[in-house]
Amino acid sequence: MAWKGVERGGDGQPVWSGASAVAGATAELQGGVQAEHAQAQARQAGEVILDLQHISLSFGGVKALTDISFDVREHEIRAIIGPNGAGKSSMLNVINGVYHPQQGRIVFRGEERRKMHPTDAARQGIARTFQNIALFKGMTVLDNIMTGRNTRFRSGLLANALWWGPARNEEMRHRQKVEEVIDFLEIQAIRKTPVGRLPYGLQKRVELARALAAEPSMLLLDEPMAGMNVEEKQDMCRFILDVNHQFGTTIVLIEHDMGVVMDISDRVVVLDYGKKIGDGTPEAVKANPDVIRAYLGAGH
Ligand SMILES: Nc1ncnc2c1ncn2[C@@H]1O[C@H](COP(=O)(O)OP(=O)(O)OP(=O)(O)O)[C@@H](O)[C@H]1O
Numbered sequence: 001m002a003w004k005g006v007e008r009g010g011d012g013q014p015v016w017s018g019a020s021a022v023a024g025a026t027a028e029l030q031g032g033v034q035a036e037h038a039q040a041q042a043r044q045a046g047e048v049i050l051d052l053q054h055i056s057l058s059f060g061g062v063k064a065l066t067d068i069s070f071d072v073r074e075h076e077i078r079a080i081i082g083p084n085g086a087g088k089s090s091m092l093n094v095i096n097g098v099y100h101p102q103q104g105r106i107v108f109r110g111e112e113r114r115k116m117h118p119t120d121a122a123r124q125g126i127a128r129t130f131q132n133i134a135l136f137k138g139m140t141v142l143d144n145i146m147t148g149r150n151t152r153f154r155s156g157l158l159a160n161a162l163w164w165g166p167a168r169n170e171e172m173r174h175r176q177k178v179e180e181v182i183d184f185l186e187i188q189a190i191r192k193t194p195v196g197r198l199p200y201g202l203q204k205r206v207e208l209a210r211a212l213a214a215e216p217s218m219l220l221l222d223e224p225m226a227g228m229n230v231e232e233k234q235d236m237c238r239f240i241l242d243v244n245h246q247f248g249t250t251i252v253l254i255e256h257d258m259g260v261v262m263d264i265s266d267r268v269v270v271l272d273y274g275k276k277i278g279d280g281t282p283e284a285v286k287a288n289p290d291v292i293r294a295y296l297g298a299g300h
């Protein structure tokens with residue numbers, strides 16, 4: 001698969017930021033949003049909230065991740081990049097408690113995690129979107145987003161069934177929160193539409209809405225812009241930055257469009273064949289010879 005946003009310049013070196021269709025298409029993303037983002041980050045220098053130490057994960061004979069260590073700071077946008085099969089989605093699945101690494105430690109908000117389940121991750125404020133959209137296609141946008149509130153339901157089954165007393169108040173609170181998310185992501189017009197009828201780009205936005213409905217403090221996004229056209233990508237970039245700025249949500253982002261990654265992330269970790277080959281600011285990663293080699297292929 002070709003790397004979007006990375007081309008070889010006249011001097012044989014890769015050209016990154018600005019080569020992306022998204023970044024190149026809007027002066028706003030290149031200038032305004034970037035500057036605004038830098039400002040927001042200066043205000044919100046965060047502590048390490050997730051520390052992954054020497055993580056190794058294999059499936060039978062396949063080593064998906066080998067001895068990977070990196071951390072995530074509160075309020076930052078942390079990108080994970082790397083070629084197909086590098087182990088990016090596996091890493092998100094480890095953070096989310098879907099996969100349990102054979103080796104390594106995971107410390108989240110000061111506590112070491114042992115055999116955590118995805119529902120525990122949700123309860124701890126971690127929400128995610130998937131590489132392949134995971135929504136109920138026959139259900140409306142509104143109902144899909146409502147499922148994002150599941151981990152927050154408190155009233156018992158009986159009270160909910162009778163829609164009685166506290167359950168009723170709770171339902172109202174959930175509905176209100178969902179409406180806020182719908183307004184925030186500007187999807188009022190499609191709130192009653194079955195998800196399966198929506199174009200792909202909008203389905204991705206609905207999936208983000210479902211994740212946001214859980215009011216996460218950490219959001220894991222697995223290729224939120226894959227398969228989108230330029231305009232849809234611009235919108236998605238804008239929403240990701242808005243979520244980060246307005247709610248202070250920490251974001252771990254897997255994305256193949258390098259222009260986007262270089263523009264909106266604070267730090268980038270680079271995986272290749274299940275190993276970490278780079279980690280740092282976009283500038284540092286761009287200059288890393290191992291990363292350049294992985295991107296442009298051997299011989300460059
Ligand atoms: N559940 C699984 N069972 C067996 N092998 C798996 C499983 N999940 C991932 N793998 C393998 O682990 C390796 C890393 O896969 P992963 O999906 O994490 O890569 P990725 O970087 O997300 O790739 P892509 O860019 O294509 O999404 C691959 O070799 C993949 O085949």
Ligand SMILES: [Mg+2]
Pocket residue numbers: 088089090131
């Ligand atoms: Mg993947």
